[in-house]
Amino acid sequence: MNRSTPDSIPDSGPTDQAHTVFDPSVARFRAQHPEDTFDGASGVLFEQAMAQTRMAICLCDPHAADMPIVFANRAFRHLTGYEEHEIVGRNCRFLQGPHSDRSSLGRIRNALAREDVTVVELLNYRKDGTAFWNALHLGPVYDAEGKLVYFFGSQWDVSDVRAARADELHARELARELSHRMKNMFAVIGSIVNFTGRVRGIETEAREINDRIQALGRAYETTLDDSHRGTVEVGQAIRAVLAPYDPDGTRIRFEGNGLRSDFASVSVLGLSLHELAVNAIRHGALSRDDGRVTVAWRRNGTSESPAIRIDWVEHGHGVGDTSHAAERGSGAVDGIVDRMLDMARGGIVREWNSEGLRARLNIPLRDAGE
Amino acid sequence: MSGMHRASSEPCRVLVLDDEPLILLDLEFAVEDAGCKPLTALDLVEALAIVRNNAISAAILDVSLGQGQTCEQVARTLAAMGVPYVLHTGDLDRMDEAVRELGGTLVPKPTPAAVVVARALEPLAARQ
Numbered sequence A: 001m002n003r004s005t006p007d008s009i010p011d012s013g014p015t016d017q018a019h020t021v022f023d024p025s026v027a028r029f030r031a032q033h034p035e036d037t038f039d040g041a042s043g044v045l046f047e048q049a050m051a052q053t054r055m056a057i058c059l060c061d062p063h064a065a066d067m068p069i070v071f072a073n074r075a076f077r078h079l080t081g082y083e084e085h086e087i088v089g090r091n092c093r094f095l096q097g098p099h100s101d102r103s104s105l106g107r108i109r110n111a112l113a114r115e116d117v118t119v120v121e122l123l124n125y126r127k128d129g130t131a132f133w134n135a136l137h138l139g140p141v142y143d144a145e146g147k148l149v150y151f152f153g154s155q156w157d158v159s160d161v162r163a164a165r166a167d168e169l170h171a172r173e174l175a176r177e178l179s180h181r182m183k184n185m186f187a188v189i190g191s192i193v194n195f196t197g198r199v200r201g202i203e204t205e206a207r208e209i210n211d212r213i214q215a216l217g218r219a220y221e222t223t224l225d226d227s228h229r230g231t232v233e234v235g236q237a238i239r240a241v242l243a244p245y246d247p248d249g250t251r252i253r254f255e256g257n258g259l260r261s262d263f264a265s266v267s268v269l270g271l272s273l274h275e276l277a278v279n280a281i282r283h284g285a286l287s288r289d290d291g292r293v294t295v296a297w298r299r300n301g302t303s304e305s306p307a308i309r310i311d312w313v314e315h316g317h318g319v320g321d322t323s324h325a326a327e328r329g330s331g332a333v334d335g336i337v338d339r340m341l342d343m344a345r346g347g348i349v350r351e352w353n354s355e356g357l358r359a360r361l362n363i364p365l366r367d368a369g370e
Numbered sequence B: 001m002s003g004m005h006r007a008s009s010e011p012c013r014v015l016v017l018d019d020e021p022l023i024l025l026d027l028e029f030a031v032e033d034a035g036c037k038p039l040t041a042l043d044l045v046e047a048l049a050i051v052r053n054n055a056i057s058a059a060i061l062d063v064s065l066g067q068g069q070t071c072e073q074v075a076r077t078l079a080a081m082g083v084p085y086v087l088h089t090g091d092l093d094r095m096d097e098a099v100r101e102l103g104g105t106l107v108p109k110p111t112p113a114a115v116v117v118a119r120a121l122e123p124l125a126a127r128q
Helices: A024-032 A040-052 A074-080 A102-114 A159-200 A203-226 A234-245 A264-282 A324-331 A336-343 B021-033 B044-053 B072-081 B097-101 B113-127
Strands: A056-060 A069-072 A118-125 A131-142 A148-157 A231-233 A252-256 A260-262 A292-301 A306-315 A347-353 A356-364 B013-017 B037-041 B056-062 B085-089 B105-108
Touching (some): A056 A074, A102 A118, A102 A131, A131 A159, A159 B021, A234 A292, A264 A292, A264 A336, A264 A356, A336 A347, A336 A356, B013 B072, B013 B113, B021 B056, B037 B044, B056 B072, B085 B113
Parallel strands (some): A252 A292, B013 B056, B085 B105
Antiparallel strands (some): A056 A148, A231 A260, A292 A306, A347 A356
């Protein structure tokens, strides 16, 4: 059933229909297409939605020559800058311009031919010649008998979204380039240290220095991906540092959540774990085929002075082992772990039981992280 | 490590390609330590000349050689000759698809030179 339609609709100004007061084009469309109006309360709501939505919408007539636009709502006119009389009766292609992509136009043609619903992003042009990225959502409209009556097109200006996407891509590429350069730089530093050690006849010392430097590099390797956040995921840094000491991934077990830390804590954390692993390989659980290590990390301390607590627990050292003394001794050679942690206002507590070393590290978080 | 010899007492030759001289220095020593003869190349042209003029047993190839060049051509030549090689790279993700498809063992940078060389020589030990 069609509602009565006014005989003439003023071009502007208020009409007697509250729901079309903002957009007389709806009423005009209804006047010209009396057979296609919508019944009852849902029809009123639909027309209100059409008129007031910020989503640009148009309807095209597939049965008329060159599929002209028969309706364009206010948002469509606002988006494109054209007046209603400049839009109605024309094919949608008038929005295309010099840099519109042929392939996306082909996808639109295919969707229309197959009566598909699809979304195509294409470059369109406003009346003033400025270009905008249009996420065009198009599809068929059928009547109650299932006959195709219109195609709808809804246009959304996604220029900002695309710019943000491009920025993000750029940032990712930059981070990757930086990461590549950093890894190369650490490789070069390693070469210099090795070379120096060799020509000076201090290869053992050089290797020790190099192993520490490379552990540091691994600890920071993961930070580039996170550079925009200003914090580092502790677990990633720990895994990266310890990866070479467990190539098969069977000896070291990791237990921790998504705890994050400030950048500055990463060097102390990374180097400490490296030293513990080297010790475990020389004297502790990792010196035995069946030995294992569990590394657990969690947030500790008060909310005013938060800290990272790391538990390093060796399993399978064996009661009979007598190398505890050696292990303690080796740790004291330069005491780098203790001294680093002291300097970071943290600390380490070591205990030996029948299974081997249990070490508890405390590293204050300078920036409360997240 | 020793005994990486071919049929004769002549040590096996290992091609080492990297556009960074300091890394070449380090790898050169590590190859010598493994009892092999290092042949170093700083760029594609040098590497291809070495492959042409020497019987190479294994190779260590830096993937990205600067100016957009990659080791692809060398890798392809070695693969055709059945010579094993490792790809030594700081960016496994960005590694050229074409290079990745060639196969070859990936060794991420930085890895200690002795480990890189050991990985490169693994296939030879397996053959003996």
